[in-house]
Amino acid sequence: MIQLDHQATHQALPWGPLIGALRERFALGCEVPARHVHEIPNPGGSRTTSLIMPAWIPGRCYGVKIVNIAPGNHATGLPGLHASYSLFDARTGAPLAVIDGTALTTRRTAAASALAASFMARVNARHLLVVGAGAVARCLPEAYRAVRPIERVSVWARRTDQAQALARDWCAAGWDACAVTDLPAACAQADVVSCATMAQEPLIHGAWLPDGVHLDLIGGFTPTMREADDACFVAARLMIDTEEALLKSGDLLGPMSRGVFRADDVRGTLTTLCKGVAVGRKNAQERTVFKSVGTALEDLAGAMLIAYPADR
Secondary structure (H helix, E strand, C coil): CEEECHHHHHHCCCHHHHHHHHHHHHHHCCECCCCEEEEEECCCCCEEEEEEEEEEECCCEEEEEEEEECHHHHHHCCCCEEEEEEEEECCCCCEEEEEEHHHHHHHHHHHHHHHHHHHHCCCCCCEEEEECCCHHHHHHHHHHHCCCCCCEEEEECCCHHHHHHHHHHHHHCCCEEEECCCHHHHHHHCCEEEECCCCCCCCECHHHCCCCCEEEECCCCCCCCCCECHHHHCCCEEEECCCCHHHHCHHHHHHHHCCCCCHHHCCEEHHHHHCCCCCCCCCCCCCEEEECCCCHHHHHHHHHHHHCHHHC
């Protein structure tokens, strides 16, 4: 049985093969039942939320991720989220791998955005604006460069010092990167705007976005979270990762409730894109928007890449 810690999991999931594995799995599909959500009360009134996310391919493998969210951890200096992933042989039940679920989630989330961009961003997209400075944000330039000729990276975060530190790290890795404080101006200059935040109110306004931009919305995975205002969706070509996004994302639920667009205005999902049924972009001038909330299919695809390296 394979056992991988945080660093080893990152190293075992290079961007090109991981994006390819996601593309294949979205096209071929797998069984993804609804996630289980459990609230665990603790002394003193705090609660830990545990998510159990299974997926399987009949006759081949079964995987399950357990994600534990403890908001009170910030008081002790611990991360608020911890996760582990277990992969099994579906026929025998024998364990195949135990993987750091936090690193797996980070990698597959960034890779899913890059996969969407391979269909939706302009083929000559060179300037990426990252909004946010967390773990997923840190991965986005390399993930995007696997599918588009990204040369320049800007980063904005609520805390300027965090954006500056991330830009310094990217520069040290050879990127042409800088932190920005004027978010409207940065949006106007970008080919791709990728948001990976925990925002409760819109950070990105449609009035700031130029023609032809690709907007990638990674945060906003609950009904109370939003990264984009209503204007971002007006006259835009909208795609989602799965149909679940229409039930969970505040970025979508709010505009739909106000009549900005309807559910049937969504042009496709990662499944229909990867099957060649949906068209990600029709011309260089249209604005494209991708909204993701994550799916256990992506975790399974990443875990299989680790457990079955000969299939790369």
